[in-house]
Amino acid sequence: MDIENIFDLEPYKLEKNAKQTLLTKCLNKLTQHHVKNCDYYNNMLLAFALNNSQFSRIEEFPFLPVRLFKDYELKSVPNNEIIKTLTSSGTTSQKVSKIFIDKTTSGYQIKALANIIKTFLGKKRLPMLIVDTPNVIKDRTLFSARGAGILGLANFGRDHTYLLDDNMKLDVIQMELFMEKYKDEPIFIFGFTYIIWKYLYSYLKKHNIKIDLSNAVLIHSGGWKKIAEQSVSKKDFNKCLFTLTKLERIYNFYGMVEQVGSIFMDCEYDHFHTPVFSDIIMRDPLTWGVLPFKQEGIIEVLSILPHSYPGHILLTEDLGIVLGEDDCPCGRMGKYFNVSGRIPKAELRGCSDTYAYDVINI
Amino acid sequence: MKYNVLAPRGLNNKTLLNSPIFLPFDKNVIDFINTLSENILSNKDFREFPEMIALAFWIRRTNIEKQKKIFEKNRGNRLLFPRGIVFHIAPSNVDTIFVYSWLLSMLVGNINVVRLSSNISPQTNLLIGVVNSILNEVKFEKIKEQVLLVQYSHDDQITREFSSNCDVRVIWGGDQTICKIRAIPLNPHSTEIIFSDKFSLAMIDANRFLNYPHKDDLIQNFYNDSFLFMQMACSSPRLVVWVGNNREINSAKEIFWKLLDEKVKKDHPEFYASNAIDKLVSTYALSIEQQIKVELSETNYINRIFIDNPKVLNIELHCGAGLFYEIHVKKLESIIPLITKKYQTISVFGINENKIKSFLVNNIPNGIDRIVPIGKALEFSHIWDGYDLFHEYTREVTIQI
Numbered sequence: 001m002d003i004e005n006i007f008d009l010e011p012y013k014l015e016k017n018a019k020q021t022l023l024t025k026c027l028n029k030l031t032q033h034h035v036k037n038c039d040y041y042n043n044m045l046l047a048f049a050l051n052n053s054q055f056s057r058i059e060e061f062p063f064l065p066v067r068l069f070k071d072y073e074l075k076s077v078p079n080n081e082i083i084k085t086l087t088s089s090g091t092t093s094q095k096v097s098k099i100f101i102d103k104t105t106s107g108y109q110i111k112a113l114a115n116i117i118k119t120f121l122g123k124k125r126l127p128m129l130i131v132d133t134p135n136v137i138k139d140r141t142l143f144s145a146r147g148a149g150i151l152g153l154a155n156f157g158r159d160h161t162y163l164l165d166d167n168m169k170l171d172v173i174q175m176e177l178f179m180e181k182y183k184d185e186p187i188f189i190f191g192f193t194y195i196i197w198k199y200l201y202s203y204l205k206k207h208n209i210k211i212d213l214s215n216a217v218l219i220h221s222g223g224w225k226k227i228a229e230q231s232v233s234k235k236d237f238n239k240c241l242f243t244l245t246k247l248e249r250i251y252n253f254y255g256m257v258e259q260v261g262s263i264f265m266d267c268e269y270d271h272f273h274t275p276v277f278s279d280i281i282m283r284d285p286l287t288w289g290v291l292p293f294k295q296e297g298i299i300e301v302l303s304i305l306p307h308s309y310p311g312h313i314l315l316t317e318d319l320g321i322v323l324g325e326d327d328c329p330c331g332r333m334g335k336y337f338n339v340s341g342r343i344p345k346a347e348l349r350g351c352s353d354t355y356a357y358d359v360i361n362i
Numbered sequence: 363m364k365y366n367v368l369a370p371r372g373l374n375n376k377t378l379l380n381s382p383i384f385l386p387f388d389k390n391v392i393d394f395i396n397t398l399s400e401n402i403l404s405n406k407d408f409r410e411f412p413e414m415i416a417l418a419f420w421i422r423r424t425n426i427e428k429q430k431k432i433f434e435k436n437r438g439n440r441l442l443f444p445r446g447i448v449f450h451i452a453p454s455n456v457d458t459i460f461v462y463s464w465l466l467s468m469l470v471g472n473i474n475v476v477r478l479s480s481n482i483s484p485q486t487n488l489l490i491g492v493v494n495s496i497l498n499e500v501k502f503e504k505i506k507e508q509v510l511l512v513q514y515s516h517d518d519q520i521t522r523e524f525s526s527n528c529d530v531r532v533i534w535g536g537d538q539t540i541c542k543i544r545a546i547p548l549n550p551h552s553t554e555i556i557f558s559d560k561f562s563l564a565m566i567d568a569n570r571f572l573n574y575p576h577k578d579d580l581i582q583n584f585y586n587d588s589f590l591f592m593q594m595a596c597s598s599p600r601l602v603v604w605v606g607n608n609r610e611i612n613s614a615k616e617i618f619w620k621l622l623d624e625k626v627k628k629d630h631p632e633f634y635a636s637n638a639i640d641k642l643v644s645t646y647a648l649s650i651e652q653q654i655k656v657e658l659s660e661t662n663y664i665n666r667i668f669i670d671n672p673k674v675l676n677i678e679l680h681c682g683a684g685l686f687y688e689i690h691v692k693k694l695e696s697i698i699p700l701i702t703k704k705y706q707t708i709s710v711f712g713i714n715e716n717k718i719k720s721f722l723v724n725n726i727p728n729g730i731d732r733i734v735p736i737g738k739a740l741e742f743s744h745i746w747d748g749y750d751l752f753h754e755y756t757r758e759v760t761i762q763i
Binding site for chain 2 (some may be wrong): 040044045046047048049064065067068070073179285286287288298315319343344345
């Protein structure tokens with residue numbers, strides 16, 4: 001099967017052997033494409049004598065730490081084919097990842113995302129509320145992770161309405177007008193987890209506002225670090241939102257700017273799911289070996305979408321646990337997993353984090 | 363000026379300016395330093411910090427007496443006085459090596475101001491506690507006027523004030539830090555000592571190693587040099603230079619790394635997942651910068667990178683935590699092009715003093731400050747980074763009548 005045909009597949013219907021075969025084939029092709037078209041990538045694989053290898057399982061492919069995208073501009077297409085650059089800032093340094101997107105990759109991302117999202121929202125475009133400020137998508141060639149997420153998801157909505165103004169203040173009147181207009185049909189709400197918490201939920205709570213969003217589906221993403229600092233769990237988040245808004249259908253997803261499109265959606269049982277376009281492996285930090293299900297390791301993410309940059313097999317800085325494959329009670333096929341958080345920083349910092357006055361010595 | 367006084371409680375810069383200075387190796391100072399040693403050794407909290415135990419041993423009375431003898435021998439009949447006030451800017455990481463240079467400065471009679479950054483390591487915190495409790499003893503009343511430990515975050519104004527009042531400024535830190543601080547003027551009569559980031563290597567004669575009967579001891583020594591601080595000490599070897607022909611080197615390497623691997627698996631040095639990622643990032647980054655061959659390793663305690671006949675070596679990307687660059691040479695001279703001012707220690711095995719000496723004298727390398735046997739890389743000496751600290755911390759008065 002060719003990559004184009006994969007988009008005709010249902011995202012959560014392929015059983016593990018068929019998926020393994022399909023992904024291995026696609027990833028081998030992609031790896032060779034990047035070896036041929038990205039000198040840096042070729043050098044990296046050459047160092048491990050893997051630049052001419054064919055791999056027989058997804059676990060055998062070499063993975064790149066995501067941090068490399070902060071230090072190097074990694075791309076596998078000529079500059080004139082790049083239509084946009086996605087950026088993400090890390091939590092540990094001021095450096096940003098730069099992800100170069102061409103038309104092909106962008107197309108794949110849109111198709112993959114559409115395939116995944118429609119199984120949650122249905123095929124029709126729904127009236128859409130965006131819990132953010134329109135400021136984040138002003139520059140159409142350079143996107144932050146937030147901008148990229150909003151623009152990606154905006155494809156599944158219509159009558160896009162941004163709920164926050166330039167100062168991140170909730171526009172309650174706008175929200176009520178929107179809800180009045182669409183009170184009899186399903187609507188779609190998207191936002192980043194901490195922004196929803198801080199600027200929507202906290203605002204409603206502070207001003208004692210209740211609003212009926214029971215006809216809405218909320219999809220949110222963006223990590224729990226900032227929220228977990230306030231001791232708010234995923235359960236608390238859902239419960240709190242329900243209390244003020246009657247929102248019941250809330251889906252979180254795990255995704256990253258380095259692999260836009262092939263996101264991991266949360267199911268009704270609180271498990272992230274791998275769609276047919278992507279997979280996940282937990283690595284043992286001590287050996288880089290593959291950990292069995294139910295053991296916590298460093299999350300490696302694989303995606304068949306990245307064509308314009310060698311980001312198809314990445315080692316994240318997150319920890320997680322694969323819970324099983326093809327047997328989640330929700331009925332979706334593919335591996336399902338939980339994310340436990342960022343890997344703890346070593347006490348003795350490596351050379352990657354040097355600041356003036358804070359430099360490792362001796 | 364806003365800074366915290368960490369020790370002694372209730373003193374400020376002004377009182378130090380009027381403090382008397384001592385002659386080198388004054389009995390009061392020796393007593394103080396010895397008490398510090400005893401208190402560290404008897405305090406259970408220090409046990410988990412091997413570097414603090416090593417420090418305590420270095421400053422115990424017998425070694426201080428030894429240092430005194432060295433000092434006196436060098437001095438001869440000359441007249442040496444302390445310079446006055448020494449302002450130490452400590453590195454802002456877990457490193458405690460600055461403590462040695464501060465205590466040496468005390469020993470020769472100086473008044474010392476030590477600036478610590480806002481993130482103080484647990485071991486430094488323990489040390490501050492002990493220093494405070496000793497300074498509160500009546501018998502150390504005079505010493506109390508000799509020491510000031512302060513803490514402030516990046517504030518050039520405070521650094522300027524201390525800099526204009528000191529006779530010697532000692533800066534520990536990375537290049538950026540040092541440049542920033544050096545832009546702050548010193549008093550015209552003052553001098554400055556710089557301890558910057560350094561890179562160190564081990565050099566092993568393959569043939570000697572193959573014939574060496576006590577390989578386990580050597581491995582233990584190399585392990586201590588490398589893994590005690592997870593290669594974060596400047597003098598820990600990050601590059602291993604194998605000397606010999608390829609056949610010898612290959613057999614030596616195989617045995618060496620196998621033994622070290624066993625040692626590491628048995629001793630389980632500190633290991634963090636982030637270290638493994640850092641090393642992978644370093645490895646990939648280096649592969650972009652120069653041609654390398656990654657040697658497969660069973661665990662991420664030890665990761666190795668072979669670099670064939672390098673003309674230059676990128677040492678900036680090295681992140682420590684058990685990452686070893688390796689090169690093969692037939693003659694010592696082959697490493698000369700790689701050596702920059704950043705190179706500090708060569709810990710050697712199987713290469714004798716004469717050979718090393720002629721290698722140095724014939725080539726005059728750009729860097730290299732010390733040659734020690736493997737196992738002594740972390741051992742402090744009053745001569746460090748090319749400075750004789752006894753000399754730097756004193757001034758000589760000549761009498762020619």
